[in-house]
Amino acid sequence: MLSRTAADLYWMSRYLERAENLARMLEVSYSLSLMPQAGRSDGLDELAMSLLSSGTLDNYLERHKQLDAERMLHFFALDEENPASIYNCLRAARGNAHAVRGRITADMWENLNATWLEMRSIAAGGLARHGISHFCDWVKQRSHLFRGATSGTIMRNDAYRFIRLGTFVERADNTLRLLDARYEMFGEESEEVSDLSARGYYQWSALLRALSSFEAYTELYPNALNARSVSELLLLRSDVPRSLHACIEELSHILADLPGSYGRTAQRLAAEFEARLRYTGIDEILEDGLHSRLTEFIDTVRELAQAIHSSYLEVV
Template sequence: MLSRTASELYWMARYLERAENIARLLDVTNKLSMMSISDHTQLNDDQNDLMVPLTLTGTQTLFSEHYSQLTMGNLLNFFALDNVNHSSIFSCMQMAWNNAHAVRGSLSSEVWESINASWIEMKSIRRQGVASLGADAFFDWVKERSHLFRGAMFGTLLRSDALNFIRLGTMLERADSTARLLDVTHQLLDADEDPVREYYRMDTLLRAVSAREAFHTLYKQQISRETISELLILRGELPRSLLACVEIMAEQLELIGGTSGNLPRRRVHTLHAELRFTTLDEIMAEGLTEWLTQFLDKTSAIAESIHQTYLEAQ
């Protein structure tokens, strides 16, 4: 496969996954902001919760340049519809469509139609505003469109390098998002001693990664920081866990093959082995934030090696 084609497919998948992850993050932030209002808690706690999307995406400065106040309404507009923000759902879908359009010949008609229809509807929503749907309905729409894409992808694409690069990009983006969301939630829990807010934050984190039902299936106990951390890091049964994402990345790189891919394969398999054989006690002894920071550094190095090995024109 040409490196340019591989790059378009890989980034198409990353942008689509990023759009879904941003929707999940906004959903969590919206729910936490409503809880703050109903509980009449301190303004500082409200601001900490509202800062989560900006912290995760590194867009604090950009946001402050275009919005005078940090409110849920402004955040929703900034992360849903603002094309100035390259991390917005609108921008992600636009870039995913551009990439998909460039490689239509490598996609099935069903996959292309799912992406094209999503982009057409996204432009319509942007003209009307998210209020025309309602925030919750908009988040559900984004997740639904992502699910339709994946269904079409699994159901119609050849088992070839095209599918492998799509899945590789998806899992790399998903692992990055899960790690960052877990880290920021952990830091918020450390900064707030209110047990009610602690429980609600943990519950909304599970909802953000569609893991609430999975948690109660695997753990017959109350939600705790330790069990959530183990679930999102070390439980391969959960599709959005770090172990599950890295395991699929390793599988896709093996399928892509080629002697030039030794570096990304070695890095992914090394990280996979670390996740398989580490324990939650070892992670907590090191410090969850410190461990997650190192994990993100390793996935960044993997992404760079993938780019240099497969996506740059040789």
């Protein structure tokens, strides 16, 4: 497969996964911002945390100078000038899909093209017309439909593998950033939810819901909600689809299935990272400090993504 084709497939899935992840983060932050706040009533801290975790806070402040809830929601969702907005992620995903129209199925193309056309209609009407919760649900549903069309219609060849590579690289990075942002909000001042405020409980449960892991948590951890168990679930449980371990395990298997020897650097990094997560306990991670470990993991995911790019996606 040509490197340019592989890159378009890879980034198509990354942008679509990024749009879904942004919708999940935005929905949770908006819901939490509606809760009574200590000393303030606007809930801007929650939305600002989303800006910080997505790495776009400086970009927002450069343009708008001060935090404003309505502007922040538009910035995340529909702002054409924000490269990281959901609008631009879906536009980029559709553009990549168009470039490789002959390598994806008709069901995949029609789903993604229809998503973009509907996105343009939503942008013309504005968030006030559709409602932020309804908009976020729509983004998630369109992403689910595309993954279903992909799983059910495309051959299990290299095109399929590069699509899945993009999905799991983006998902791993998002899980780490969301966990880091929420943990930093509370620090290590408390472990048990009984010692936290009601707002603290909803912060942790909202994080789990944002990553579709709340039901898994209640099944695996019958005790009270706490930072240790949440971190273990989202980092080390390979049976939780959006956990770091599950994502890296998938990446390791996909890379091992790609032909040729030029991807050995990426294959080795993924295999080493997966083995490290498999044989690391949560107490080791917490002993070193969760924030420092999460920063290290984020850097490792970035290094892996760069290795994938240099091994397979650079045009030579």
